[in-house]
Amino acid sequence: MKKNVHVDDFTCPGGQVTELDPAEFMPLPPPYDKFEKPPIKKLTDDQCKRMDATLDGIVAIGMAPPATPEEEKAFVEKFLAGLEKLFSVEDNWTFLQPLLHTLEYCVKCQICSDACPVYVSSGRQDIYRPTMRPELLRRIVSTYIKKEHPLLRKIKGSDIELNWQSLARLAELAYRCTLCRRCAQVCLLGCDNALVSREIRKVFSQQMGIAPKEIHEKGSVQQLRVGSSTGMNPAALKDILEFAEEEIEEKTGRKIKIPVDKKGADILLIHNAGEFIAWPENLEAFAIILDAAGVDWTLSTEIAGYDSVNYGVWYDDFQFARVAIRQSLAAKSLGVRKISLGECGHAHKAGIVIADRVLTGDLIIPRESSLPLLEEIVMSGRLKLDPSRNDFPVTLHDPCNMVRLMGIVEPQRRILRKICPQFREMTPHGVENYCCGGGSGFAITQSSNFPDWRNSVSGRMKMKQILDAFQDVPEPDVKKYVCAPCSNCKGQFRDMFEYYGAWEKSGILYGGLVELIVNAMTDLKQPFIQWEWH
């Protein structure tokens, strides 16, 4: 029988709060039900000494234990000082109201637990309940910030004794939530336990300087330093674009000059720079479509102007604002009329919605999704499209940030219905979709055994959904396409499909939306989608 995990277990020194047992994970359909991939890698003794993994044996941050009791005390005190700032208007006006509302009014009814794909996929491990993090935070606040009377804390059950290890576990736990906000969607009280995960991450980052290095040091810091979180500088970008132009000519016979730093262009298109490196066919497809449709557009070579990612949205308000401001400045310097975001979910949410209340004055440059533009191009007949070129099973993944958190639901569907005769929906879909499992920075987090956890736990529900969507054509020789209009989700699918052997076992490929549009263009001699590049 599964062991019940209580909040008190977080403060017990040593040991592991939960042992994950793959036998308890949510079953997948055949042939993946017999799937015996090496289970989540155990950390070595040396790793365990260097990094705290006492939450669930997984490491996303890998905090090093303090060397002395004094160091431990200073650590706890610094955290508490940061926590206090979370409740001040000056330091945290950005999320004060939604955070306080959740901490004050959540009744811990657990209705959100079954909405959480991580909790369900893990075999309903208590530590992954969306209510666990807020409950820990609530107790810390009651005991150390509000300093409520011990008797009152007993009655309210809000007592907690803090130590370094409990904070290390809390920090790790904040990185077991994909911030998909399905939990918030089902809450009748308007509480948002996913936001609490983000706010815990914020205290660790903004106060302690602690965050997964892929997100901070190699992510937002690198983006602000060289221009892109991929490490690609403007010179490298130009090389890649030249390569893309050559590839376009090779594939389509068309000579297209990708516009760069074109002053006064109508649209500044910002891609997730991951596309340039991992999926250049996406930016090529965009270029082909926009060129064929006669759109006046440009790319930028300014810092952050050619990379739409904004990792700050997951953990740090200041890193978020810095990137958003740089992106706006890039648009301003080119004098474009508007910014359009390419296929990247979190960049959509960050750049269009979240940045909305950070940018003021002349930094407010109209920003929109590229999907309505693509829809207009496809529906207008400006491109000659033949749906029979896409006559294979296609399903659509809804990136949480773009769909549940922004309400962009139908443009991509209307396109797919027009150009993909075998389009089928996942269940559930639209605003009730499940996260790919790589949300909130997980897709780029590669430290120690975290990818194992991501593939086998946080992405498990999506894997099941995809397999279910193609259950009528399970054979690997029937090639199938998961359309994921989001770089982050594609990164997760790349890793997860490889982990499960989805191509070999089921013939499942993933890709973006624009690739399908170009694949349907009648004046292309050969198919644009290259199945061999699975």
Added chain:
Amino acid sequence: MGTLIIVLTYIAYVFIVVVYTVKIVAWLRMPPHIRWDLYPVIHEEHYRYGGSYYEQQEWWTKPRPKNRWRSLLYSLKDNFYMGEYYERNRIYWLFLLPWHLGFIFIITFHILCFFAAVAMVSGLEIAAGSSQLAGKGFYYLLLVTGGIAFVTGTFGSIGMPIVRLADRGLRTYSMPMNYFNYLFFLVVYGSGLFAWLLLDPTLEEYRAYWVGLITLTPPTLHPMTVLHIILFDLFLIYLPFTRSTHYITRILAYFFIRWDDEPNLPGSELEQKICGLLGRKVSWEAKHIPAGKTWAEAATESGLPEKK
């Protein structure tokens, strides 16, 4: 005793109104936050599938119609239905809904009692056999609302602790205070139910009590009715110390957080407010946040380590 319950009732009502008002005003006075909307946004034209104005090209040049009435009805509906619980945990819903209906109906019952008492003082006879239609209407309305309140409240207060103890997840998160609440509320509703069923089936004593309240004339009541009234007054005083404000704040959270899709347009009042907040000094201590700077200054600096 009659004087005591009149004084206590006034204290209880003034207390709950003042504390609820303070809490709600404090909620509303919090600064604007970063947009954190979640779809479906019910005032949106395409709310049925969760669509937003971002589905259009150049959305900032188009009208953004908002159906606020639909939003209000949607948010109020769940106070009486709790659909997510029905869908996801039906056993819990079976007790939770009556428990909440108990709250809603007992407050409604008391509000109706107030109006009934005003009408009685003005000469209306409230009884089953009243010659005036309004008198009959009031009589049955009070009977229905009071009856539902006592029955559902008692049923819910018995069922809630049982379901909390039986469900692993709920049990883990249940605190002594939760069980105290169930017990206390059971006593409140149970005493009302007892007094109504066995002593005062027409709720005549309740009407007399409310006439006494508004005319400041201490009524003579059965001790069981007095006990229930005292318990109910204590219940009103205790409520603000629980999460009960969520009947209201959940609606505020829907409107001002979940469905807040108001864009920040140049020159808007919202922009002014945000500029004010950006001008406040921050005190975060991580190395990438410069000390002693305002929010805007910290956000416009690179935050990168200085070159050696």
